[in-house]
Amino acid sequence: MKKLSNKVGICRLQLLLLVLCLPLMSIGQEVGSMERLVSPEIADDNTVTFRIKAPKAEKVVLSGNWMPSVPIEGGMGMTRQTVELTKDENGVWSITVGPLEPELYGYTFVVDDVNTLDTANLMVARDGTFRTENVLYIPGAASELYWAKTGPKGTVHKIWYESPTLELTRRMFVYTPPGYEDSNENYPVLYLLHGGGGDEEAWSTLGVANHILDNLINSGKAEPMIVVMTNGNPTQAAAITVSPKIKPSDQPAGGMANMLFEKSLVNDVIPYVESHFQVKANKENRALTGLSMGGLQTLNTSFENPELFDYIGVMSMGFADLSRFGIEVDHSKRGKQIDALKAADPELYWIACGTDDFLYQSVVDMRNELDKHDFEYTYRESTGGHTWSNWRIYLSEFAPMLFK
């Protein structure tokens, strides 16, 4: 009997599926030998083994977002550390890493300097306009909110709505909580904004917002609520996945400067949601939060509309100087805006940032400015940086504080 040294296997159904789909098979799949590598393989102790077949390669490395960042030569920024795989006699490269902490990770291989997905792992996520990566889920207490557990589930509605402000029919995702379909009750609403480079798909893919909300609601930690996930790029109708004509370069250079998204959120999105869903349409039952670019949009929207939201969360963004990108803040206006928002007395103003975040200083500056005005806020400082790992944690902590 052949030794399955590379963790290969085939079951009867796979054989049938193979037969039903043979004409579709692409090159590179091992049809002849019926073998399929197992990668990644998570052991009971949370060590993880990665494998890729590349007989001709001279060097294969693994780039995972759990690895520390290191400066890039030339000073343009940071990149990830990598680890080298080793090759066996069949041309299969492998490495065992960890144990890894429970979390949702992204990784790719780099085969002779070419970024390469793990074809044995069908869990793939697009990180906005930046890249596509494989997804690795390590179960455990710290990540237990991040996947579809047993129990009631909410619905994610992929909706198109009219935006007169932007002169577009646009797409957004609306999460309704477990039981919504069978209820006559009205629900509060959280508006949840993504960051630069992202789109309306970000929070339900990398952000797993629907799983986080399902699990928080099912365990009684968060109130049942509707969550609205918009596309924050004002010239984009929808993510690139539905409109091949949407290229990254179609995103507006002034997308953050012109306040157009913020206007469409207030004038188009909120009225649509409040007229098409079972919604408690008042300040006490509206929350707004966003990360990075979405944090800036949260700041802008809540300063311009102090009476709209009782719960405001700013993630990984502060009073940053973005003037070199053409984004000017009217500082004479800001003091009055802070006072107006203070007068509106929101139930919660929450600020979250990681100590390694490159925007950390902008958050310090914002807090200093708010302090000058005796503006009340709650500050949550985490470890780590400008990462989805932090944004998932922030959502997991922010949602339970809402509508109580």
Place this chain on the structure above:
Amino acid sequence: MKKLSNKVGICRLQLLLLVLCLPLMSIGQEVGSMERLVSPEIADDNTVTFRIKAPKAEKVVLSGNWMPSVPIEGGMGMTRQTVELTKDENGVWSITVGPLEPELYGYTFVVDDVNTLDTANLMVARDGTFRTENVLYIPGAASELYWAKTGPKGTVHKIWYESPTLELTRRMFVYTPPGYEDSNENYPVLYLLHGGGGDEEAWSTLGVANHILDNLINSGKAEPMIVVMTNGNPTQAAAITVSPKIKPSDQPAGGMANMLFEKSLVNDVIPYVESHFQVKANKENRALTGLSMGGLQTLNTSFENPELFDYIGVMSMGFADLSRFGIEVDHSKRGKQIDALKAADPELYWIACGTDDFLYQSVVDMRNELDKHDFEYTYRESTGGHTWSNWRIYLSEFAPMLFK
């Protein structure tokens, strides 16, 4: 000024996004030079240029599903032809192919025998348990139904429902047509089943069913209808994308034999849809179709429940001998089933198959058997084989015949 020979470019917003996301950058991206390859690049004449940077590679080929299939050495099946790219002095490999016919294509690179996605192209689709590929959309008359055009759009609901039959909380996608949210009318329902290896995500990704329906309905070619896209693997709660614990090997060897999915469709799915959506709940307003394994499930369900559907479509499946996979058909029963379905007199029984489909003979056998019983059906024979290209065409032709 530097000659942009490799079609690289960066705009101001991309620079800003880069700055906002630098800590996330992964290795392999050309942060230092701020360059991003353009690939694929579609010219006005529909020739397409593909590019990948792989300085150390000895051979790079392109594998696209528009290329003909060729037998694999050893006789185990077919694979695709490939074409070789050529390398320039910067290590960028490229090739221009076509012109290509308007269509939605899948492709990958193979770099020194390693399947590699085009990292410059963020449009990626998972083909069930088989692979992940890049998507290439060539616009034109033949593919005009396949993307989100201007105009009203339906909603795709990602729903979880209880399946007592399968003892699972399961996921399905339900498409509601443009205007549904603002209407008090009831709508007919099409139940749309995927093939072996697929799941509930197949018809709205590779099948672009929501775009096809939006465009057919907006142009008046199809009646407004609800479309229900289930997961046909009876031990799966949901696609692997939401449940990392779902592995391909968790699919049941007997999934097609045990009729469990068919029972859950009738006992769980249809009652859920008819009690939670604005539905015309009668035979005249129910349609069922599926491809390959879903075609078998369509045959089984309509034979077992002759009074349930007035519109039945069987795509790329016939009376196939699947006994070597443990799937036994009771032939003594079949004649009676055909007669019972004939007595129920469905409005449309539609059979579609490609001349190159490996199941073509099973469709010939089915038609012969139906003919023996003077059973009325419409037969649509296309060119091509067992492909999503054909299944998109079949849906585009089947939907306009329904509910009229």
